[in-house]
Amino acid sequence: xxxxxxxxxxxxxxxxxxxxxxxxxxxxxxxxxxxxxxxxxxxxxxxxxxxxxxxxxxxxxxxxxxxxxxxxxxxxxxxxxxxxxxxxxxxxxxxxxxxxxxxxxxxxxxxxxxxxxxxxxxxxxxxxxxxxxxxxxxxxxxxxxxxxxxxxxxxxxxxxxxxxxxxxxxxxxxxxxxxxxxxxxxxxxxxxxxxxxxxxxxxxxxxxxxxxxxxxxxxxxxxxxxxxxxxxxxxxxxxxxxxxxxxxxxxxxxxxxxxxxxxxxxxxxxxxxxxxxxxxxxxxxxxxxxxxxxxxxxxxxxxxx
Numbered sequence: 001x002x003x004x005x006x007x008x009x010x011x012x013x014x015x016x017x018x019x020x021x022x023x024x025x026x027x028x029x030x031x032x033x034x035x036x037x038x039x040x041x042x043x044x045x046x047x048x049x050x051x052x053x054x055x056x057x058x059x060x061x062x063x064x065x066x067x068x069x070x071x072x073x074x075x076x077x078x079x080x081x082x083x084x085x086x087x088x089x090x091x092x093x094x095x096x097x098x099x100x101x102x103x104x105x106x107x108x109x110x111x112x113x114x115x116x117x118x119x120x121x122x123x124x125x126x127x128x129x130x131x132x133x134x135x136x137x138x139x140x141x142x143x144x145x146x147x148x149x150x151x152x153x154x155x156x157x158x159x160x161x162x163x164x165x166x167x168x169x170x171x172x173x174x175x176x177x178x179x180x181x182x183x184x185x186x187x188x189x190x191x192x193x194x195x196x197x198x199x200x201x202x203x204x205x206x207x208x209x210x211x212x213x214x215x216x217x218x219x220x221x222x223x224x225x226x227x228x229x230x231x232x233x234x235x236x237x238x239x240x241x242x243x244x245x246x247x248x249x250x251x252x253x254x255x256x257x258x259x260x261x262x263x264x265x266x267x268x269x270x271x272x273x274x275x276x277x278x279x280x281x282x283x284x285x286x287x288x289x290x291x292x293x294x295x296x297x298x299x300x301x302x303x304x305x
Contacts, residue, residue, distance in 0.1 A: 004031040004058075005101050005160065006084030008076040010069055011036055014092030015044040017128075017207060021094055022052055022059070030101035035082050036061035039072045045092075073156070073181040078170040088160040089182065093207045094123075095130070100203040104160035107197040116165035116194030118185060120154030123206035133208060139288045143198050145190035145257045148183075149264060150239070150296060150305075151287045156182030158204045165189050168249055175248020179238035184245065191246060191253045191261075236304045239268065268305055276300040 007025055011018060025032055036049055038061060049061040064072040073089065076082060086105060090096070104119035111117035125133040139153045147153065159182055161169075168188045169181075178184035189196055243265060250258060260283065267279030280300045287293050299305045 004033050004084060005086045005088050005105070006082060007032050007034045007088045007090050008073065008082075009034060009036040009090045009092065010039065010064065010072040010076070011041060011045050011049070011092040012039040012069070012072075013041045013043045013045060015041070015048055017093035018045060018048055021090065021092055021096075024094075024096040024098075025090060026056060026058070027098060028096065028101045029098055030105055032058060032101070033084065034059045035076055037064040037072050037076050038062070039064035039069070040066045070179075070181045071177065074173040074177070077166060077181070078173050084166075085163055086160060087163070087166050089156045091157045094157050095126070095205040095207070097203050097205070100158075101160065103199065103203055104197075107199075108160065108162055111162060111195050114164055116168055116189045116192050117162045117197075118165055118189040118194065119158075119160045119197045119199070120186075121158045121199035121201065121203040123155055123158060123204045124202040126205045126207050128207065130205070130207070135202065136206070137288070138200055139198060141286060141288050143186070143190065143196040145187070145260065146283070146285050147288065148186045148190040149242075149260070150285050151292065152180065152183035152186050153288060154182070154186065154198060155204070155206060156180075156185070157206060159185060161185060161189070165194060168192055168252055171252075172245050172249050176245040177241070178245040179241045184242065187242060187246065188249065191257045192249070193254045193257075233304055235299060236268075239305065267300075273301040273303070276303065276305065280305070 025034055038046055038049060052059045053061055065075050086108060088101060107119045108117045122136045124135055127133055141147060143153055165185065165188065169185055172178065172184060172188055243261060246261060263283055267276055267283060270276045270279055277297055277300045280297065287296055
């Protein structure tokens with residue numbers, strides 16, 4: 001299908017909200033092909049997918065690797081039999097606004113051929129019954145590698161990207177598994193000199209319920225939880241994992257960003273707390289909020305970066 005967006009959906013026991021999500025994808029004002037990877041559902045998800053596959057020529061599904069949502073997404077991203085000019089990630093329980101893809105395509109059309117491009121947007125949070133709760137934050141600082149190296153600014157369920165970005169992400173995943181599939185996408189595009197478009201206008205209704213694999217991180221309590229994560233070894237492990245994965249596409253990363261990665265790796269290994277903090281400051285790495293930036297410096301001081 002010429003001009004279609006290849007939508008990659010991962011499911012696991014998502015029967016309750018999956019039908020509404022699939023309908024919102026199929027009703028986009030852009031052509032779509034939908035590829036679903038189900039990671040071993042034991043509810044009615046697979047029967048529902050069989051029904052959609054029988055009724056819609058644009059819907060395909062298969063069994064996933066059964067190793068968690070990140071590896072499930074990478075199984076779709078890296079599959080050479082799934083082709084397209086543009087790709088989009090979708091969770092099983094959200095709702096896409098009708099112009100989500102057309103807005104993304106309009107932005108990505110400005111990216112030159114062969115240059116990785118990524119579109120993402122804010123989201124409107126809704127509860128299990130679809131009632132509005134709040135909005136994701138307004139990110140004012142530029143979406144560049146100095147931010148991407150230590151923070152992901154957007155939910156994967158809003159991300160739309162071109163084939164150049166997909167090919168790089170597939171190479172990265174073949175080398176080593178990063179901490180998160182969506183954070184990896186943000187890092188890959190910015191590291192390799194690509195273009196990122198971040199819309200301040202929400203294009204996805206992000207459903208919050210008890211079975212979210214990852215819920216939103218934008219309430220005051222959850223923001224504080226994110227800062228606390230900076231102060232635990234988990235954040236340090238994520239950085240190690242991401243840097244190792246990025247080594248797999250080193251030849252595609254710009255010289256400036258390769259140097260930045262090397263300096264970041266060196267700063268992380270400094271023995272003195274103030275040496276790490278000073279080194280981080282000199283690198284100019286940043287998170288989007290003052291609280292997040294403070295947490296980053298504290299993590300550097302404690303050797304947890």
